[in-house]
Structure formats: structure tokens, C-alpha cells
Amino acid sequence: MEKERLPVTDLSLRHLLEERTDDLQRVKAEYDNYRKQVRRDRMAVREIAVANVLRTLLPVLDAVDRTCQHEPITPGLHDIADTLRTQLGSLGLQPFGEKGDAFDPAFHDAVAHHVSSDAERLVCTQILRLGYRVGEHLLRPAHVEVVGPPRPEGDPRLGHDREI
Template identity: 30%
Template sequence: MSKEDMVKEAVEEAKAKAAKEQAEAEETVETEDAQGVEAEAKEATEEATETEGDSEAASEGKKKFFGKKEKKDKKDEKIEELTDRVTRQMAEFDNFRKRSEKEKSQMYEIGAKDIIEKILPVVDNFERGLGSVPEEEKNAPFVEGMEKIYKQLMTTLESVGVKPIEAVGQEFNPDFHNAVMHVEDEGLGENIIAEEFQKGYMYRESVVRHSMVKVAN
């Protein structure tokens, strides 16, 4: 073999070797790329699985939240029933207590007015008797004693809420006065009480007896 042939052969072997190494290198790169892609695909799959699981869990939780409530325990239902019953009974009792107090107060008012009505004729007799005493006898011990008893009686009535109704010189008011006579008097205004025949009385805010009066004009 000539020297030139030997050189050519060496060159061919070198080319073949270089081609082989390049092919092996490319194959290695492709394998690594494939493995990387596979790893990325696996990772993406795992993330998708986790996301799906979270979504299912959220969906399940949502169903539980918006779905039907869990059935209460019978013991809890009984407690709620008894609590509601007790609350209602307490409210009814409170209403009954208030109603009873109001009725008691009204009964007391009615009883007090009834007693006062029975006492007023005694007051009238005291006033008639004292009014008929002559001027020269008003300083007599008996008359002075009667006046003290009368004043004590009126003070006691006033202390419990009894007071006379103003009449003479006042405008006639049917809520407080009972007109039994009418007179024309130019000295008085229209619908003015000219005279009182029987004194009227009030107990607190209600009329026990109307004043019996004569009304002018």
C-alpha cells in the first residue's frame, strides 16, 4: 500500500469515527430531552390531579354548605321545645301580672270613689249647719268645735286626693258641672256659672260628683 493510500484510509476512518460520535451525541441529547419532557408531563399531570382533588373537595364542601342541614338530635329538639314553652309561659305570666295589677288598681279606685260618695253628704251637712249659724254665735265653743272637725275632715279627704270642683265664676263645663237652672244676667259673661247649689268633688283625675249649678246667659 502506498503512502497516499494509507493517508486516505486514515482520513476515512477518522471521518467514520467522528460521524459515529456525533450520532451518539445527538441520540444522548434526544434521550435527555425526551426524559425532560416526560418529567414535565408527569409533573403537570400531578398538578392537574391535585387541582381536580381540590376542586372535588371544594365542590363537596359547597354541597354540604348549601345542601340540606343535618338533622338535629332529638334531645336538642326537645330542649328547644321546652325552652320555647317556658319563654311563652313567662310572657303570659308577665301579661297576667300586669293585667291583674291594672284590675286591682281599677277596683281600688272604684272602692275609694264609692266610700267618698258616701262621705260627701256628711260634708254637705257640716257646711249647711255651719252656714246657718248666726254671726253672733260663731265664737261659741260648740260651733268652734264643729268647725275644727269639719276642717279636719276636709284635710283628710284632700290628703287622699279628694278636692272640690271650682264652679262660681267659671265657664260651664259639662264634664264637671251639672246645670239645673239658667238665668239672664248682664253682669256675667256668656255661659258663666252664677251660683252653686251643691259642691262637686273630684278624686284624683276622675269626677266623683258633678257640681250642681245655675248658668248665666
């Protein structure tokens, strides 16, 4: 928007008006930045709260999953399991950990390690407990068994071949 020219003949008044206009624009910019920061802070608090609630519900989800694996699935149990997964998913809960995934120590806890001369890298061979995340936040790593190549001879970092 173009500044309107006021018929001010006194230079000191014109200078004062420009100063006040600059001050007002600076205060408005600071307020806009403050509003954006408050919005970001609120979103961060919400994400933390959702992650905390989801983390506390993981044992419930585990119990439902174990029940579905070991008991005959009744229509009621099927409904409970589906509703629970759907509602937790709507909050952003994402399960991960599948057989054949490359082992990533940032997302997997290796509960057992098996050596195979056919293996080229560490691969998850069995998922003992699913891992979960919300967005980029890890709630719980997956517990897995891995198969990997034999350790190089003389590599002091790796120790002896043994199961963990």
C-alpha cells in the first residue's frame, strides 16, 4: 500500500510521523512473530501430550494383539481390536517392524542375533514386539531377532560371535 502524503509542511512533524509509522510497523511485526511462536508452542505441547497418552496405551494395544493371536477371535474382540487400532491411528500412531526390514539400531532393539554366511547385512527375521512412532517421534523401538553376516576376524568392536 502506498503511503499517503499528508499536507504537512513542518519537517519535524513529517519526521515524527514517519518515526511513529516505523515503530507501529515494527510492533506489528513483533506481534505477528509472537502469535506464530505461540501457535508453534501450542502444537508442540499437543504433540507431546498425544505422544504421552499413546505411550501409556501401548501395553493395552499389546494385550489386545496377544489376545487376538492366542484366542479365538469373536466378533466383539474383533470390533475392540479394530476400533482401538483405528482410533490410535487417527491420533498419528504408526506401527513399524516387519520381517525382512533392514536392522536399524535407532528403531530396533535386537533381542537375538544369529549368524548366517548367506547374509549380506543385518536383517530382522522375527518381530517379537512391534515398534511405534508418532510422526518422527519414536515411542518404542521394535524388539526383533536379526540375522547377519559373520563378524570380520580381528574386529575388536564386535567381540565374539554369540547370541544376545
